[in-house]
Amino acid sequence: MTTTTPPTRPAADGPDDAATSGFAARVSLGRVFAPVSSEFLLVASTALLLTGFGLMMVLSATMASAMAAGxxxxxxxxxxxxxxxxxxxxxxxxxxxxxAFWKRIAWPALIVATCFQMLVFVPGLGVINDGNQNWIQIGGLQAQPSEFLKLALALWLGYVLFRKQTLLGSWTHVFIPVVPVGGLVIGLVAVGSEDLGTGMILMAILLGCLFFSGVKLRIFIVPLIVVVVSAVFFAVTNSNRMARIMSSFVNFDSMDCYNAAVGDCYQAVHGVWALANGGLFGLGLGNSREKYGWLPARSNDYIFAILGEELGLVGCAVVLLLFTVFAIAAFQIIRKTRDPFIRIVTGGIIVWIVGQALVNIGVVLRLLPVLGVPLPFMSQGGTSLLSVLFACGVLLSFARTIPVGPASTAIAAESLSRRR
Incomplete structure (x- = not known):
């Protein structure tokens, strides 16, 4: 009788094979927990901190009016x-x-966002707020489609200018299709919806993308002049818009400034008073006086005034510091990348988010006319918050392309492949 022994499980040839299998596991985990650049960490952390700060201030600014409404x-x-x-x-x-994904969706994103914006003109969907027909309402939910146009325009401009990199010395290749398509999108908001504030932010995004694309100064000046002239024209041809702008320069001694029913400068007055009440350290979180019905836009366009009243100059400085860190991190992405698409889109997003923050704060401080743009991350408004956070996701995607430095896993993988 012959006996057969069952096949034995092959053993590892040696310690190198065991090390190889362990290294493979580490590499596969490394793909999930890959090291990220400091720019990634700074953009993500400032976005999260500003969002949390904003939720805290929205709660403080709205709790009194909510309780008054039962x-x-x-x-x-x-x-x-x-x-x-x-x-x-x-x-x-x-x-x-x-x-590559963002390059691929640049055209479809702009088309979809533009169609979404056109819904504001559909009867039963479009809603007029403060003289601007820039909202849609479906059921009990309101949305502002133009917020998504900002990111879509930045992506589209980045893709078009990236494809024309070697031709940007020519007027024709710079202006077509940038000017006609960009003009259509901006006109849809500034003229069609009568929202000059958002229209000006879109104009700034267009100029920012042109600047970061490396367009020559003699070519860049022409769209700059067109944007300035267009903004002035849109302002002076609308009486409601002009009244809001001029309210920032009215003498506070005017009695109309103290009448909410007739005074266009009423809100500007109470915004300044809120900042004055706050002083250096503020009245304390939740202790604002202006939020008790005195400041109408306390949770959106003028939330910075409530921040200054409750947390004082120190609180305002913290918010400004966070926006500064955000801007520095984004500029570092521009400096370190070799991809023109990343550079152009990042430049457009910086101009949008940081520029809009400066405009909002400038309005509260009466340094700029009233334009009705929210403070990114912080003002009440779900559409605005979603679009800004998604734009930060695009920046984080770009930040992942920045080399972190010599990774030990990569070196180990290379040495292992040589041994094998």
Missing amino acids: QSPFEVVMKQAIFAVIGIPLMFIASRLPV
Whole structure:
């Protein structure tokens, strides 16, 4: 009788094979927990801090009016928090997408965003707020489509100018299709919806993308002049818009400034008073006086005034510092990248987010005329928060392309492949 022994499981040839299998596991985990650049960390952390800061200030600014209306003091902030809970995961999902994806969707994104913006003109969907027909309402939910146009325009401009990199010395290749398509999008908002503030931000994005694309100064000056002339024209041809702009320069001694029913400068007065009340350290979180019905736009366009009243100059300085760090991190992405598409789109997003923040704060300080643009990350408004967080996701996606430095895993992988 012969006996057969069952086949034995092959053993590892030696310690090198065991090390190889362990290294493979480490490499596969490394793809998930890959090191990221300091720019990635700074953009992500400032976005999260500003969003959290904004939720805190929205709660403080709205709890009194919500309770006066018989609602929960958390009614408004919970709605804003829902958009934050949606937007933050979206930001990190967007950060995992490759740069090729953003190039591929540039044209479709602009077309879809433009069609979405045109819904404001559909009867039953379009809603007029403060003289601007720039909102849609579906059920109990309102949205501002122009917020998504900002990112879509930046991506589209980045892609078009990236494809024309070697031709940007020619007027024709710079202006076509940038000027006609960009003009259509901006006109749809500034003229069609009568929202000059958002229209000017879109104009700034266009100029920012042209600047960071490396267009020669003699070519850049022409669209700059066109934008300035267009902004002035849109302002002076609308009486409601002109009244809001001039309210920033009215003498506060005018009695109309103290009458909410007739005074266009009423809100500007109370915004300045809120900042004056705050002083250096503020009245304390939740202790604002202007939020008790005195400052109408306390949770959106003038939330910086409530911030200054409750947390003082110190609180305002912290917010300005966070925006500064955000801008520095984004500029570092521009400096370190070799991809013109990344440079142009990042420049457009910086101009949008940081520029809009400066405009909003300038309005509250009466340094700029009233334009009705929210403070990014912080003002009440779900559409604005979603679009800004998604734009940060695009920046994080770009930041992942920046080399972190010599990675030990890469060196180990190379040495292992040589041995094998």
